């Protein structure tokens with residue numbers, strides 16, 4: 001498979017009055033993010049049954065970059081107001097040592 005990278009430098013606009021600069025809002029990239037939403041979704045999918053370290057090797061990012069994507073994109077809190085009733089609750093366990 002051929003790896004393809006597209007480098008994009010969004011136009012920065014400067015206010016002629018106060019000198020403040022702004023960046024355009026893009027549908028496919030969150031502000032101040034270095035990767036597209038599609039690419040971040042790809043990285044998140046790779047994390048199913050894998051560690052951030054494993055995925056960092058596969059996608060050629062640092063472990064910090066993979067963790068940054070997780071922190072930005074995966075909510076760590078639940079809005080319980082949106083959940084009326086829990087129909088089914090599944091639980092799983094992970095063994096950290098062999099034969100535990």
Ligand SMILES: [Zn+2]
Nearest residue numbers: 015017018019
């Ligand atoms: Zn201004």
